[in-house]
Amino acid sequence: MSRIVTIGAAQMGAIAPDESRESCVARMVELIRQAKSRGCTFVVFPELALTTFFPRYFEEDISRMDHWYETEMPGPATRPLFEAASEAGIGFYLGYAELTPDGHRFNSAILVDETGRINGKYRKVHLPGHSEYEPHRPFQHLEKRYFEPGDLGFGVWRQHGGIIGMAICNDRRWAETYRVMGLKGAEMIVLGYNTPDLNTSGHEPNHLRMFHNHLAMQANAYMNGCWVVGVAKAGIEDGCMLIGGSCIIQPSGEITAVATSLEDELITTAGDLDLCNMPKATIFNFAKHRRIEHYGIIASQTGAELPTKLSEVAE
Numbered sequence: 617m618s619r620i621v622t623i624g625a626a627q628m629g630a631i632a633p634d635e636s637r638e639s640c641v642a643r644m645v646e647l648i649r650q651a652k653s654r655g656c657t658f659v660v661f662p663e664l665a666l667t668t669f670f671p672r673y674f675e676e677d678i679s680r681m682d683h684w685y686e687t688e689m690p691g692p693a694t695r696p697l698f699e700a701a702s703e704a705g706i707g708f709y710l711g712y713a714e715l716t717p718d719g720h721r722f723n724s725a726i727l728v729d730e731t732g733r734i735n736g737k738y739r740k741v742h743l744p745g746h747s748e749y750e751p752h753r754p755f756q757h758l759e760k761r762y763f764e765p766g767d768l769g770f771g772v773w774r775q776h777g778g779i780i781g782m783a784i785c786n787d788r789r790w791a792e793t794y795r796v797m798g799l800k801g802a803e804m805i806v807l808g809y810n811t812p813d814l815n816t817s818g819h820e821p822n823h824l825r826m827f828h829n830h831l832a833m834q835a836n837a838y839m840n841g842c843w844v845v846g847v848a849k850a851g852i853e854d855g856c857m858l859i860g861g862s863c864i865i866q867p868s869g870e871i872t873a874v875a876t877s878l879e880d881e882l883i884t885t886a887g888d889l890d891l892c893n894m895p896k897a898t899i900f901n902f903a904k905h906r907r908i909e910h911y912g913i914i915a916s917q918t919g920a921e922l923p924t925k926l927s928e929v930a931e
């Protein structure tokens with residue numbers, strides 16, 4: 617018995633600040649065409665796949681950033697992507713900046729099925745970076761300025777014969793992201809990312825960017841017995857290098873396909889969702905092995921609280 621989903625991770629190269637949505641959509645339609653020719657049934661695009669990574673720019677008046685957001689999905693510029701994908705019988709994940717009718721701003725993603733219907737929506741929960749201009753940084757990372765934390769939680773949806781969950785970029789560094797969806801039966805967690813190769817928050821050797829990128833996704837794929845697909849927007853955008861390394865990871869934690877360029881690049885794996893069954897039934901059988909009576913502070917305490925006595929024992 618196997619439930620094969622032929623997965624396409626559609627990495628995109630840089631999107632210039634003056635590149636149109638139509639141009640981005642044309643690039644994604646080409647990736648859909650390649651995915652069709654390679655038998656894919658599901659394609660994952662990056663975070664903020666319709667524009668350059670605009671949180672690198674500071675603007676005092678946030679309303680002057682409105683043009684970076686989508687107010688309808690699909691809209692005139694994105695409808696050709698929905699049409700190309702549904703004609704190809706391909707479902708997809710798309711990351712974009714969302715401006716709601718009542719003025720809320722989110723770093724969002726949608727799950728679209730093979731008929732072009734929007735099946736699910738996610739809004740990025742873990743926003744990295746900062747909200748005010750910080751002159752010491754060579755470039756800004758103002759996600760906390762331009763987005764609100766997601767208000768939809770971590771959902772999962774039935775699609776392609778399995779249970780699929782979504783995340784976005786920094787979410788992939790937090791174990792809670794995967795475990796919440798794992799507790800909802802996620803068999804595949806898909807996410808896009810825009811990750812500068814320079815950490816402007818503190819010095820770290822450059823090779824650690826890619827190491828941490830893969831480590832976080834591989835470890836959590838393993839610990840939750842699920843597939844994880846991480847898709848980069850890569851390359852030099854307005855002088856800022858974004859890492860590539862898009863990858864498809866099986867429930868063992870092993871990478872089955874990895875991108876080797878910093879351009880538009882499709883990588884694929886014929887993924888068997890039934891590979892989730894053994895880990896979920898044995899080593900990571902949550903119902904059988906977890907001890908939630910000891911986990912309470914994970915959800916009730918935000919930051920670390922250091923021991924006051926010489927040693928801290930269980931209460």
Ligand code: ING
Nearest residue numbers: 744785786789809810811812815
């Ligand atoms: N980008 C980066 C990411 O989490 C970052 C921000 C990089 C935070 C490295 C911490 C360390 O991959 C986004 N868009 O979240």
